[in-house]
Amino acid sequence: MKKLFTTLAIAAFALTSFAGGLLTNTNQHSAFVRNPARFASLDIDAVYFNPAGTAFLQDGWHLSANWQMIWQQRDAINAKTNTKYEGKVYVPALPTFMAAYKTGDWTFSGFFGVPGGGGKCEFADGLPSFNSLASAAASGLPGNSEFTSTQYVFALQLGAAYKINDNLSAFAGVRGNYTSANYQGSIGAAMPTANGNVPVFGIDLDLDQTGIAFAPIVGIDYKVGDFNFAAKYEFRAVTTVENETNTFGLSKMDMATGQMANMDLTNPAMLNAAIAASPTLGALAGFADGNTLRSDAPAMLSLAGSWQALSRLKVMAGWNYYFDKDAKIESLMGGDNMRKLTRNTFEYLFGAEFNVTEKFLISAGIQFSNFGINDEYTSDLSFINDSFMTGVGGKYSLTDKIDLNFGYCYANYAPDNCVKNAGTAMESITRYERKTHNVTVGADFRF
Numbered sequence: 001m002k003k004l005f006t007t008l009a010i011a012a013f014a015l016t017s018f019a020g021g022l023l024t025n026t027n028q029h030s031a032f033v034r035n036p037a038r039f040a041s042l043d044i045d046a047v048y049f050n051p052a053g054t055a056f057l058q059d060g061w062h063l064s065a066n067w068q069m070i071w072q073q074r075d076a077i078n079a080k081t082n083t084k085y086e087g088k089v090y091v092p093a094l095p096t097f098m099a100a101y102k103t104g105d106w107t108f109s110g111f112f113g114v115p116g117g118g119g120k121c122e123f124a125d126g127l128p129s130f131n132s133l134a135s136a137a138a139s140g141l142p143g144n145s146e147f148t149s150t151q152y153v154f155a156l157q158l159g160a161a162y163k164i165n166d167n168l169s170a171f172a173g174v175r176g177n178y179t180s181a182n183y184q185g186s187i188g189a190a191m192p193t194a195n196g197n198v199p200v201f202g203i204d205l206d207l208d209q210t211g212i213a214f215a216p217i218v219g220i221d222y223k224v225g226d227f228n229f230a231a232k233y234e235f236r237a238v239t240t241v242e243n244e245t246n247t248f249g250l251s252k253m254d255m256a257t258g259q260m261a262n263m264d265l266t267n268p269a270m271l272n273a274a275i276a277a278s279p280t281l282g283a284l285a286g287f288a289d290g291n292t293l294r295s296d297a298p299a300m301l302s303l304a305g306s307w308q309a310l311s312r313l314k315v316m317a318g319w320n321y322y323f324d325k326d327a328k329i330e331s332l333m334g335g336d337n338m339r340k341l342t343r344n345t346f347e348y349l350f351g352a353e354f355n356v357t358e359k360f361l362i363s364a365g366i367q368f369s370n371f372g373i374n375d376e377y378t379s380d381l382s383f384i385n386d387s388f389m390t391g392v393g394g395k396y397s398l399t400d401k402i403d404l405n406f407g408y409c410y411a412n413y414a415p416d417n418c419v420k421n422a423g424t425a426m427e428s429i430t431r432y433e434r435k436t437h438n439v440t441v442g443a444d445f446r447f
Contacts, residue, residue: 019036019367019389019411019436020320020322020347021298021322022298022322022345022373023297023298023322023324023327024116024298024322025114026320027068027094027409027438028045028049028096028111028113028115029044029048029049029066029405029442030066030407030441030442031043031045031363031407031442032045032049032391033391033408033439033440034363034364034393034394034406034407034409034440035316035351035352035364035393035407036349036351036367036389036409037304037317037350037367038050038318038351039232039304039318040221040228040230040304040305040306040316040318041053042223042228042306044057044064044444045064047064047098047099047100047157048098048113049232049304050219051173051219051232052161052169052171052219052221052232053161053169053221053228054100054102054107054109054161055102055105055106055107055161055163055171055221056163056169056221056223057102058102059103059104060446060447061445061446061447062099062444062445063097063098063445063446064096064098064099064445065097065442065443066095066096066441066443067094067095067441068095068438068439069091069092069093069440070089070091070094070436071089071090071436071437072089072090072121072435072437073087073088073089073434073435073436074086074121074432074433074434075432075434076431077431077432077433078428079429079430079431080428087121088121088122089120089121090120091120094114096111096112096113097111097112097113098111098112099111105162105163106160106161106163107160107162107163108160109160110156110157110159111155111157111175112154112157113154114152114153114155115155115177116151116152116153116155117153117181121148121150122148141189141190141191141200141201142189142190143187143188144187144190145187145188146185147183147184147185148184148185149183150181151180151181152181153178153180153297154177154178155175155177155178156176157174157176157217159172159173160173161219167222168220168221168222169220169221169223170218170219171219171220171221172217172218173217175217175237176214177212177213177214177215177237178210178211179209179211179212179213179241179295180208180210181209181210183205183206184206185203185204186203186204186205187201187202188201188203189202198253199251199253200253200255200260201251201252202250202251203250203251204247204248205247205287206247207243207244207245207246207247207287208243208244208245209241209242209243209244210241210242211240211241211242212239213238213239213240213297214237215234215235215236215238217234217235218232218233219231219232219233226307226309227306227307227308228305229304230302230305231301231302231303231304232300232301232302233299233300233301233302234299234301235299236298236323236326236327237296237297238294238296239294239295239296239297240292240294241292241294241295242290243287243288243291243292244289245288245289246266248265248266248287249262250263250265265287266289268288271285271288286331293330294328294329294336295330296329297327298322298323298326298327299322299323299326299327300320300321300323302318302319302320302321303319304318304319304349305317305318311355312356313352313353314353315351315352316352316365317348317349317350318348318350319346319347319349320346320349321344321347322345324338324341324345325341325343325344337377340377341371341377342374343372345369345370345372346370347367347370348367349368350365350366351365352365358397359396360394360395360397361394361395362394363392363395364390364392364393365390366388366389367387367388367389367391368386368387368388368389369387369388369389370386371384371385371386373416375418375419375420383418383434384413385413385415385433385434386413386414387411387413387414387434388411388414389409389412389436390409390410390411391408392407392408393405393406393407393440394407400446401445401447402443402445403444404442404443405440405441405444406442407439408439408440410435410437411434411435413434413435415431415432415433416431416432417429417430417431418431418432
């Protein structure tokens with residue numbers, strides 16, 4: 001029974017990202033979708049990617065509004081039975097907004113977006129571990145499950161860049177994060193009879209989590225000739241989230257009497273009574289309404305450069321490093337899954353832009369993300385594979401003051417075969433596969 005609730009608790013830290021580290025979304029502007037190597041940008045998207053670079057904008061206001069639509073396939077395949085459990089993530093509208101005001105040597109900027117969370121993920125047919133554990137809790141009867149998780153980290157960033165001289169600038173700012181997550185699911189098992197299936201075991205869960213955190217951000221930019229070099233460091237956002245347990249019900253049939261016992265564990269007295277009656281249910285304490293746990297946003301370092309190789313051609317490259325192991329991500333069981341990582345995450349980014357005409361620019365780029373995951377870290381609800389992302393798109397200048405960005409990117413994740421309890425009767429092999437698609441359009445304004 002305790003193992004069953006341990007698996008359920010994995011949902012508490014099953015935050016995923018679309019482009020970036022394990023827990024970080026870096027797809028914060030349409031220009032990134034068409035070319036992810038944006039961390040040395042000197043355009044309006046520098047507000048997020050290279051905030052020190054905003055010091056080299058023209059005087060006046062610079063605004064940007066962007067829309068992205070993202071869909072992702074997340075599949076878990078039981079390698080022994082060849083049973084496929086499909087997970088679908090769909091984000092119909094992911095907005096981001098940026099603003100900067102340049103006056104003399106100072107530039108003041110702000111950003112609003114979603115730098116963390118994986119949107120809404122649905123496993124309509126459950127997951128391998130959920131179904132097998134429900135079966136184990138019901139003495140081998142067939143198990144079934146369904147699960148939906150929704151996670152977002154909304155962020156507001158404010159800061160200022162100062163142009164120290166014609167070549168060098170620096171930035172300091174702060175980002176405030178608001179974390180919002182919801183987990184809904186059910187696990188059950190039924191006994192087949194002549195009159196149909198009779199439920200013998202079930203769990204229903206509906207849990208919200210929220211939290212607020214702040215983190216400083218610093219950066220520098222050095223511009224010389226046709227080259228630009230940039231660095232940015234985002235500090236760790238130490239985050240504490242609090243449970244709001246809307247539904248947490250446990251039902252189990254007494255095989256001797258044939259009666260179903262139902263317990264509403266959102267009631268503190270009922271929860272305490274259940275734990276007192278069966279110490280193996282002590283794991284349920286973490287699901288209590290008002291319980292708090294850590295869910296940090298990891299620190300991040302980016303180093304990047306760009307080169308105006310020809311009058312119409314610019315090339316760029318970057319390297320990102322995410323301090324995932326320093327972040328603390330607690331499950332409802334009190335464990336910290338980040339301690340299981342082999343190492344931190346790093347990324348390589350390359351891209352190019354070509355001005356076809358004075359008004360029309362095309363671009364393309366790639367991003368390779370390498371994660372320090374292993375079989376101990378990986379689970380049905382918390383899996384991510386090394387990925388290779390390709391983006392293409394363009395920018396069209398409608399007027400001297402309005403640019404339209406558009407793009408598409410595709411991320412293909414290397415399949416991962418995860419082995420649990422190797423060499424034992426409980427050995428399981430699960431194959432995890434992911435694919436992500438992203439389309440975007442955005443508009444930049446100057447006045």
